[in-house]
Amino acid sequence: MAPGLRKRDRQVMLREKLRENPFLSDEELARIFGVSVQTIRLDRLALGIPELRERTKSVAERTYGVVRALGAKEIVGELIDITLGQSGISILETTEEMAFERTRVIRGQYIYAQAESLAIALLDADVALTGLANIKFKRPVYVGERLVAKAEVIRRKGDHHVVLVETRVGPEKVFRGKFVVFAVDPARVMGGERSESRG
Secondary structure (H helix, E strand, C coil), rough: CCCCCCHHHHHHHHHHHHHHHHCHHHHHHHHHHCCCCCHHHHHHHCCCCCCHHHHHHHHHHEEECCCHHHHHHHHHEEEEEECCCCCCEEEECHHHHHCCCCCCECCHHHHHHHHHHHHHHHCCCCCEEEEEEEEEEECEEECEEEEEEEEEEEEEEEEEEEEEEEEECCCCCEEEEEECCCCCCCCHHHHHHHHHHHH
8 A cells, every 4th residue: 555645544544444354463554554553553543443452352252252162261362253153263462482492483282272272162062072183384483473263164964063274374374274073962071980980
């Protein structure tokens, strides 16, 4: 987008951009509009638009109540959109604690855990477990990169669901996973060991 837009025009376009994608960071917006990060922050303040963290938190709070198969603390990343049995999106902000110390490359288990927990969260069931996963890491992810995982149920047969998850950093795909997730009878999982120990 060409720099040099009038302030009012830029603010109108900024509001529109964030309506289309509320998860753009100030840095990404600054690149899009060809202005400084400080200018974007001032525009946001003038428009009463909260920072990314607050926007994400607000959307996540409305979304978590829908999930049945996992508790909010069991989902890796911020769950920002979900339609049970169909699709969902989560965002994971990567930090130093998730990385190998020398290379600052994010450990694969965090990328996998985000994808798997999103796949499980999609099931309209009280208990869901992963039975099989076919995964592929496309490139290393580095500290500070934001992971956006999108999941979709692509096939369903009885209690078996095949969920495709693709994770991106910006436009670049960094992970792809196909998960076979099972809806499980809660009595089999929660009551099995307890009833055996009584008898």
